[in-house]
Amino acid sequence: MIMGTRRWAPLFAIVFGKRSWALAISTTSAVSMVLTGLITSRLGARNLSAEELQLWFLMLGALPFCMLLDLGAYSIVPGKMSYYGQAGEPRRVREYVATFFQTAMGTIAAVAALAALIVPWIGGRWFSAAEVGTLAMLLIVAIACRVAQNVLLGIIFAAGHIPMEKTLKTVGSIAAVAPMPFLLSHGYSVFAMPWSWLISSTFVLTIAARHISRRITPLFDRTLFSASLSREVLGTSGKFLVAALPGMFIYNILPYRVAHDFGAALTVQIGLAAQISMGVTLLCSIPTSLLVKRIADEYFARSGGEGSNAGLIRNVRIVSVLSSGALATVFVFHEQIFQLWLGKHVPFDTRFLLLYLVAIWFEIQQTTLTTSLVSTGYVNFWRVTVLSAVLTVVAYTPFIRWFGFCGVALACLVAQLLTCHYWNTRQTLRTFGLPVLAYLRQHAISALLVALIALAGRAEALAGGVLGLLLSSGLIGLALITLFLDRRHEQGTLPRA
Numbered sequence: 001m002i003m004g005t006r007r008w009a010p011l012f013a014i015v016f017g018k019r020s021w022a023l024a025i026s027t028t029s030a031v032s033m034v035l036t037g038l039i040t041s042r043l044g045a046r047n048l049s050a051e052e053l054q055l056w057f058l059m060l061g062a063l064p065f066c067m068l069l070d071l072g073a074y075s076i077v078p079g080k081m082s083y084y085g086q087a088g089e090p091r092r093v094r095e096y097v098a099t100f101f102q103t104a105m106g107t108i109a110a111v112a113a114l115a116a117l118i119v120p121w122i123g124g125r126w127f128s129a130a131e132v133g134t135l136a137m138l139l140i141v142a143i144a145c146r147v148a149q150n151v152l153l154g155i156i157f158a159a160g161h162i163p164m165e166k167t168l169k170t171v172g173s174i175a176a177v178a179p180m181p182f183l184l185s186h187g188y189s190v191f192a193m194p195w196s197w198l199i200s201s202t203f204v205l206t207i208a209a210r211h212i213s214r215r216i217t218p219l220f221d222r223t224l225f226s227a228s229l230s231r232e233v234l235g236t237s238g239k240f241l242v243a244a245l246p247g248m249f250i251y252n253i254l255p256y257r258v259a260h261d262f263g264a265a266l267t268v269q270i271g272l273a274a275q276i277s278m279g280v281t282l283l284c285s286i287p288t289s290l291l292v293k294r295i296a297d298e299y300f301a302r303s304g305g306e307g308s309n310a311g312l313i314r315n316v317r318i319v320s321v322l323s324s325g326a327l328a329t330v331f332v333f334h335e336q337i338f339q340l341w342l343g344k345h346v347p348f349d350t351r352f353l354l355l356y357l358v359a360i361w362f363e364i365q366q367t368t369l370t371t372s373l374v375s376t377g378y379v380n381f382w383r384v385t386v387l388s389a390v391l392t393v394v395a396y397t398p399f400i401r402w403f404g405f406c407g408v409a410l411a412c413l414v415a416q417l418l419t420c421h422y423w424n425t426r427q428t429l430r431t432f433g434l435p436v437l438a439y440l441r442q443h444a445i446s447a448l449l450v451a452l453i454a455l456a457g458r459a460e461a462l463a464g465g466v467l468g469l470l471l472s473s474g475l476i477g478l479a480l481i482t483l484f485l486d487r488r489h490e491q492g493t494l495p496r497a
Contacts, residue, residue: 035173035177036174038275038279038341039180040060040176040180040193041271041272041275041341048190052189053268055132055135056190058267059139059190059193060271095226095229096233097155097159097217097224098225099226099229099233100155100229101152102220103230104148104151107234107237108147108148108151109144112143116137138194139194141198142197145205149201149204149208152204152205152209153168153169155216156168156208156211156212156216157289158293159216161216164211168207168208172204176201179199180192180193236377239380257396258405258408266405268346269348269349269352272338272348273353277327280322280326280360283326284319284322284323284326284364284368286322288368291311291315292372292375293375295311295315295375296375299432309432312432312434313434315368316365316368316369319368320442320443320445321445323364323365324361324447324449324450327357327360327361328450328454331350332454349405352406352408355406355409355410356408356409356412356413358413359409359416363421366416366420369429370420370428372428373424378427378431381420384423388419388420391415391419392415395414396411425439
């Protein structure tokens, strides 16, 4: 086994328990990333003009692009390392790590070069600002470094060095926002964001590469490079990219279409909604990041997944409660949240916000299941993601003609329900042998939680929105405690790896 894997492996199977400090580390890491996005938005709102703020939020719209690629690194690597580790092939594990790193770096460079040819041309056609081309090039380099950073962090995570991985993520989040006030005050304007990302990613890349080379396996050792493994990595990564690129297209093209069709004010609205949703998505990824290796281990240990749904059920329950509670709180108290966040009132189309948050809820549920499915080695999603992208783009034009700005969110919701959510959920449940009714029962407590948060919203009329926010936070905490006690009760009955 790779150094440290045996020592830290129990952490993957525990979300609430004796090793709860692992949860604390993961929570700190996710919260730091959420705060990074919130602080970045606040800095832009306070220091930039309306036109610059539009570009600022469009750049923030690239973060889901990064998160989708991060999902690949954090799902493919643990699954393959679990497979080779359980087969008792430590040399093969080291070869896989070195080969994956070298192949992934080449793939990232190739994709970045392709984007550098296309994105500046599109930006120049849609925006009149002279610096858009230069800004796009710098942003592509920053994103490429960010994805490369997360490839290394995915390797550290898969090796079981969780404290190191979460610490580097937290440090990277802080470093990504720390230079921004200085750069903004010295006239860098919209260039402050990509420069900060580039500085942060370079710093984390250096430390992560050194840690892997010293503690896990030499990354640049050509004797560990395997041509057969490289073809396997390219095949798996290629399938994932083909599956992920349409999703990236959806996430990134909609804000640009809104900027083109509706102007700066509504672009800021969709940018703020995307920032809030991304924060919720990051928080909901905590249990998945802790349990994904447990789920993969159970799957491979049981020769095809029969009965291997203990970790999956636990993950679905927790993510359902977190996402339902957080998104319901955002909708009910969005005026107070945006006031506290930006320090000023932001008018919002509540119908758009409701439809958008519902679409994000379905996205979070299917992404949670899809991550578990990817950890088993299944990455054949390209047909459904291409169909989702086509359906979103096709539905966008008539929907905005019929429903106005709400049509943007409605197009996302319809495409999500008819394609990715339906197909990926069905495929995951079939792979893990989990009945549909058993899956739906995991969302029962979430439905009750949403109803209680809606009732808590009535407290705003009596004592202000802050009390309502506190009540909502308390309800979410109570629901999580209930899940913790329920896990303790079921610990002896659920199948274990």
